[in-house]
Amino acid sequence: MADVRELMGRLGPTTVKFDTGRGGVPALTNQDIAAALGMVPAGLGRELLEALWWPESGARRSQRVRQAVIALVAPEYIRQQQALSLARTEFGIAKACMGWAGGAVTDAQRVERSRAEAKLEAVRALCWPNNTMEQLGALTAAVISEMAGAENCDACDGRRVQAAHDGSGVVQCECCDGTGLEALSGRKRAIAIGADKSAYQRFWQPVYEWMLERMRGAEREAAEAFNRALSRAA
Template identity: 35%
Template sequence: MTDVRELLARLNPTTIRMDVGTGAVAGSLTNIDIAAALGMVPGGIGRDLMELLHGPNPSRNQIVKVLEAITRLAMEERNRRSKGYFDARTIWGIAECMAKFHRERDEASRRNLEVLKARAAVARDQLFPERLEERFPQIAAVAIGFMKGERLSNRERAAAMGVSESAYRQVWASVVDWLLTQLIEAEQSAARCLLQVVRSGARDGL
């Protein structure tokens, strides 16, 4: 087997995925064996993506489930970055006010304020674009398309998202790249887990 994901193509919408392993996994795998192995992969966006990308004829519910999970992932990251910027800006502001109040003008105080200011600037630059939720369906579509094998240029990605190429490069490319990194890592982790389950079943003859 060159890629354990290839097993998923043998499943069909009527195959029941079980959360316990049953049946013989060694030798020739049946659909039930594959479904049982898949059920042992921890649930989450990685497994859902793997099923969507490599299983046969994904249902509308599968597609919606993956899109909702991707959206939650991005919104949580957006909130984390926003909080990081707020905290960094607040710490810098308080330190600046305290330095002025105590009339601290020594080199150490100035250096400390410069460091805190720089941290706030870095956090600001890492913020996700405003109105992210309005573009997210297109961002998710571009990311999933890449994982399916589509290799679009920046111009083509921009067109798919309904923005100019310059806007894509300046505003949205970093979001797409971040999302792709998260999705690829999650899906690869799920595939590794599936491979371990299949190999373990083959050894144990379950």
């Protein structure tokens, strides 16, 4: 898959002519590569594919990358905030019902208040920081940088699977969670987004890992579409 992606480098400025054919064997021309790229569905995956493997194009299309990332992150952020608002409202109602109009506080009301409070704390713990959207530019740059410089996982050598401990076959690699790639340390990620390690682990790690997983998935799907289009052109 990486070799297919690397073909996009031929679309950048070069002094070497790559599309001359090779001993009578049909070869992909730059026009074939550009046409195949044009067949990749528009969206986040294609924008990341170009940003990572055709930097000249990615630099020109930075606004499209920004829009695609916002379209990815904003709905999840809004969903979390709506869930938090609902949990707060439910907790407020539970508190208001206790001793309503001067009446006695019942055991059922206490139970409901405790339940609503526990739900509120659970929802709050899963929410991203309030300033997530303000920090989205730094997060995006760090994620793309990690994607661009990712090394193969040492444990599985990029194969995404490893031998099962019981000898029954292969299973998803535990070290890389099946990505085939070595993850950056929390310290390096913290530096990349301009935070200290403790702040990254406490606040930003869930956002970062959520974005990294989905952006990698989108880029992988785009690369697969690019590969299929190249196969038809070959």
